[in-house]
Amino acid sequence: MQNDIRIFFTKTGMAKYISHLDLMRCMTRAVKRAQLPLWFTEGYNPHLFMTFARPLSLGQESLCESVDVRLVGEMTFKEIKTRLNAALPADITVLSAAKPVHKPSEIAYADYEIRLFSQNPTELLAAIEQSMAKPALLVQKKAKQGRRKIEKEIDIKPNISAFHAQAEEACVTLALRLTAGDCNNINPALLLEALCRDFSGEIQNTDILKKRLLLENGEVFC
Amino acid sequence: MLSKTQERLLKNVQKPARYTGGELNSVIKDKDAVKLRYAFCFPDSYEIGMSHLGMKILYSLINARADAWCERVFAPWPDMESEMRKAGVPLYALESGDDLRKFDMIGFTLQYELSYSNVLNMLDLAGLPLRSRDRTELTPIVVAGGPCVCNPEPLADFIDLFQLGEGEEATNELLDLLIECKEKGATKAEFLRAAAQIEGVYVPAFYDVTYHDDGTIAAVTPKEGAPARVTKRIISDLNAVYYPENFVVPFIEIVHDRAVAEVFRGCIRGCRFCQAGFIYRPVREKSANTVNRQAQCLCDTTGYDEVSLCSLSTSDYSQVEQLIPQMLEWAIPQRVNVALPSLRVDNFSDELMEELKKVRRSGLTFAPEAGSQRLRDAINKNVTEEEVLRTCAQAFRGGWTAVKLYFMMGLPTETLDDIAAIAQLAQKVVNAFYQNPDKPKGKGVTVSISVASFVPKPFTPFQWEPQATMESLAEKQKVLLENVHTRKIQVSYHQPQTSFLEGVFARGDRRLCDVLEKAWSLGCKFDGWDEHFRFDSWMEAFHACGIDPGFYANRRRDFSEILPWDHLDYGIRRAFLEEENRKAHQSVTTPNCREKCAACGAAKLNGGRCDAK
Numbered sequence: 026m027q028n029d030i031r032i033f034f035t036k037t038g039m040a041k042y043i044s045h046l047d048l049m050r051c052m053t054r055a056v057k058r059a060q061l062p063l064w065f066t067e068g069y070n071p072h073l074f075m076t077f078a079r080p081l082s083l084g085q086e087s088l089c090e091s092v093d094v095r096l097v098g099e100m101t102f103k104e105i106k107t108r109l110n111a112a113l114p115a116d117i118t119v120l121s122a123a124k125p126v127h128k129p130s131e132i133a134y135a136d137y138e139i140r141l142f143s144q145n146p147t148e149l150l151a152a153i154e155q156s157m158a159k160p161a162l163l164v165q166k167k168a169k170q171g172r173r174k175i176e177k178e179i180d181i182k183p184n185i186s187a188f189h190a191q192a193e194e195a196c197v198t199l200a201l202r203l204t205a206g207d208c209n210n211i212n213p214a215l216l217l218e219a220l221c222r223d224f225s226g227e228i229q230n231t232d233i234l235k236k237r238l239l240l241e242n243g244e245v246f247c
Numbered sequence: 248m249l250s251k252t253q254e255r256l257l258k259n260v261q262k263p264a265r266y267t268g269g270e271l272n273s274v275i276k277d278k279d280a281v282k283l284r285y286a287f288c289f290p291d292s293y294e295i296g297m298s299h300l301g302m303k304i305l306y307s308l309i310n311a312r313a314d315a316w317c318e319r320v321f322a323p324w325p326d327m328e329s330e331m332r333k334a335g336v337p338l339y340a341l342e343s344g345d346d347l348r349k350f351d352m353i354g355f356t357l358q359y360e361l362s363y364s365n366v367l368n369m370l371d372l373a374g375l376p377l378r379s380r381d382r383t384e385l386t387p388i389v390v391a392g393g394p395c396v397c398n399p400e401p402l403a404d405f406i407d408l409f410q411l412g413e414g415e416e417a418t419n420e421l422l423d424l425l426i427e428c429k430e431k432g433a434t435k436a437e438f439l440r441a442a443a444q445i446e447g448v449y450v451p452a453f454y455d456v457t458y459h460d461d462g463t464i465a466a467v468t469p470k471e472g473a474p475a476r477v478t479k480r481i482i483s484d485l486n487a488v489y490y491p492e493n494f495v496v497p498f499i500e501i502v503h504d505r506a507v508a509e510v511f512r513g514c515i516r517g518c519r520f521c522q523a524g525f526i527y528r529p530v531r532e533k534s535a536n537t538v539n540r541q542a543q544c545l546c547d548t549t550g551y552d553e554v555s556l557c558s559l560s561t562s563d564y565s566q567v568e569q570l571i572p573q574m575l576e577w578a579i580p581q582r583v584n585v586a587l588p589s590l591r592v593d594n595f596s597d598e599l600m601e602e603l604k605k606v607r608r609s610g611l612t613f614a615p616e617a618g619s620q621r622l623r624d625a626i627n628k629n630v631t632e633e634e635v636l637r638t639c640a641q642a643f644r645g646g647w648t649a650v651k652l653y654f655m656m657g658l659p660t661e662t663l664d665d666i667a668a669i670a671q672l673a674q675k676v677v678n679a680f681y682q683n684p685d686k687p688k689g690k691g692v693t694v695s696i697s698v699a700s701f702v703p704k705p706f707t708p709f710q711w712e713p714q715a716t717m718e719s720l721a722e723k724q725k726v727l728l729e730n731v732h733t734r735k736i737q738v739s740y741h742q743p744q745t746s747f748l749e750g751v752f753a754r755g756d757r758r759l760c761d762v763l764e765k766a767w768s769l770g771c772k773f774d775g776w777d778e779h780f781r782f783d784s785w786m787e788a789f790h791a792c793g794i795d796p797g798f799y800a801n802r803r804r805d806f807s808e809i810l811p812w813d814h815l816d817y818g819i820r821r822a823f824l825e826e827e828n829r830k831a832h833q834s835v836t837t838p839n840c841r842e843k844c845a846a847c848g849a850a851k852l853n854g855g856r857c858d859a860k
Contacts (some may be wrong), residue, residue, distance in 0.1 A: 039249070042263040047498045054271075054496060057581075071582065084258060112550070114271040114498075230255060245603030 040116035060100030270340035347373035357395035411480030447480035448710035528849035618668030657715030670730035818849035
């Protein structure tokens, strides 16, 4: 019997410095410690069947991470959540476990909350708004052509589906909706680079928080 | 927890998770609720330090006390160090993010000589004076332990006290003493005087060293009531001694990323080049039940899918036949791989190999150490060519297609014929693969030979021997390559320069303290890493201090000479080592301790008991 479940979790605080590869290892150990009845692949070198919906960039926080695993025995969603939270390090917290509804390939957008810390938020905001007013936002994106790594210049303005910026006491806050998913993914760090290009001051710190994943029709990925 | 200032550094460095802490099973305590804070420092990168079993043991042991909190500190990689220095952030401990000056005791583990420059760099990065005499307050006290402490003299001016031997008991005694001294407001000198009375504690400042005109030591004179000879500590009963129930599980991949179960201490073999084989004596075993219980417990608490048995020679464990099936009983259903490193070619059985294959097949590594039988006899590596070939053939029959063979060059009494014999032995192993009638179709064989440069070490029969010069090692590496005629044999070897520096510090004395500080000031650090090793700066430092490194590395010592570590007692009788040295020059072997006790003297440390008998 195929019993796939999706585990939703947050990755915040110091856990933002855990790379995707390291997170996979960390999860593998956590589900082992939690003694979940999990399915292993049946090949020459059996390993845990585990699929993450989207990778998260190093240095970014998220409230909407998810990983799919396959159960071979019975366990309630609540039990899975409790056991996993006891087995996970601080800063990675399971929110819920549930039957998957959507396919990860249906993900179309991601919402972000970004804080740019600066001595001079008003000036920074002005620079950002000026960039947004331009007809195109050109960035160098790393890509692959066959096995070759190349850099290509693209306009990411069409990838911004919603944008709100405001200056606060020591920072500029941005609320963004960017295209996300397998073929049209935009890393917010790339956009920030383009937005802040004309700012002459120093940005001391950047907090990037992924808040939710959405489908093409605006439904929340679950 | 890191401060915002500390966190800001992370965006510009590689592998930031090295510096964040917060790993599973790391211990957070209330700093106001403990009486003593201990910073356990490993003078190398996070990935190396986190692989070290001794650190895991002592970390958990100290944290098991309610009155103390032990935290971890590693040498920041140069990219992080430069960010820290730029921003004025001192070296901090991973658990609290507090800088090292706030700690009561700073403990370094000295695992290899090439990490000494990192010890100095870490003290400096912490904002502490390098020299012991310049740190006048009671705290932080800087201590050091580990195998290199058997000759701690090149660090004598920097470290307040050294702990000789095993740390499980002595560490607690030292912590008790420091807490007591803090409470009554004692001075650092008072603490050190009392500490010197603890067995196994060596306070270098309490020993005056004088020299002859030829540079050799004239006398080592104790003062302040310190003992004339300091004897190393050992744990008598390994079944009763503290062992961690969990390990800190790193996020990033480290060198040995697995659970580790220690099976015994000491070694029955007596290979004459091997320092570990002598300084960890006498042999003491854990029972199979203890090992099994500890291994299973660690796998449960860490989630690791591999557990490795740890000792100097795992197949010499007398209860290995009972232990392995016991472990596989739970390991197989839990998909945990049992790794057995440090196997010997002479007692590697078919049964053992079959057991190993049950979970996952890993690489096979054997260490003949020398190419010819004569030289293997001289170094007392009691392994014959037939045994090596038989084991390799056995492994090939079992389906392995790659083996790794470890050798050394620059061994005492070695000739160019012995070097050629390394290549010949590797060739015979290749041939053994093709003689196997059931060899897998379409698969070739890879025989990797790794050739290290021999470094004579204290407390071995070769402690009086000259180290081969860099020129002669380079020559021998050339001869070796000329004798390899197939691409099925892959050769790797060490840089002779790093081995030379290791040799200097392994048998050095206090006069090297100045050289070390000078080299550090010239930017030397991470000397064990090829990309950071600066040989020219080291030579400049020796030159600036007027010291000839060859005096320490390449000189033959007379048996009558006072060696810099002669006032330290590791249980091994000096007369025994002298006799072993004579036998080496006659290529006469000594049977292993289980066959016949060689009366090395170490059993006296354990009331005459030795599990090898």
